[in-house]
Amino acid sequence: MEITERVAYLKGLAEGLSLDTETKEGKILSAIIEILDDMALELQDQQDQLIEVSDGLDAVSEDLEDVEDLVYDDEDEDDECECEDEDDDEDCYATTCPTCEQTIYFDESILDEGEVICPNCGEKLEFDLTDVEDETDGDQE
Ligand SMILES: [Zn+2]
Numbered sequence: 001m002e003i004t005e006r007v008a009y010l011k012g013l014a015e016g017l018s019l020d021t022e023t024k025e026g027k028i029l030s031a032i033i034e035i036l037d038d039m040a041l042e043l044q045d046q047q048d049q050l051i052e053v054s055d056g057l058d059a060v061s062e063d064l065e066d067v068e069d070l071v072y073d074d075e076d077e078d079d080e081c082e083c084e085d086e087d088d089d090e091d092c093y094a095t096t097c098p099t100c101e102q103t104i105y106f107d108e109s110i111l112d113e114g115e116v117i118c119p120n121c122g123e124k125l126e127f128d129l130t131d132v133e134d135e136t137d138g139d140q141e
Contacts, residue, residue: 003044098125099118104119
């Protein structure tokens with residue numbers, strides 16, 4: 001039985017038994033039943049609102065999936081280097097991720113750090129700066 005129904009039953013019981021609200025006990029019982037009634041209605045309201053919020057969240061989640069589809073489609077078609085944070089004095093580099101074979105673009109500041117995170121699969125790629133400066137020296141362990 002729902003709480004609202006149980007409180008309604010309790011109210012009916014108090015009326016049916018002619019609860020004497022002139023006595024101290026009767027006044028207190030009557031006040032308690034009133035409060036229970038309010039609380040039951042409040043609880044019902046909250047449950048209804050929770051269902052609304054939950055439905056709204058489902059809708060947002062579906063919209064987000066659409067947005068994700070658009071964004072990832074966009075990335076697949078985007079072959080331009082996006083190193084725009086710094087001015088032209090920074091060179092752009094490109095490498096291919098060995099894990100997902102996606103081309104990754106990065107600038108000189110990342111080259112100095114010696115590593116870049118693949119934006120596609122999250123793989124951390126480390127470069128050996130000696131390879132960049134001297135390509136014949138590639139067999140270093
Ligand atoms: Zn990758």
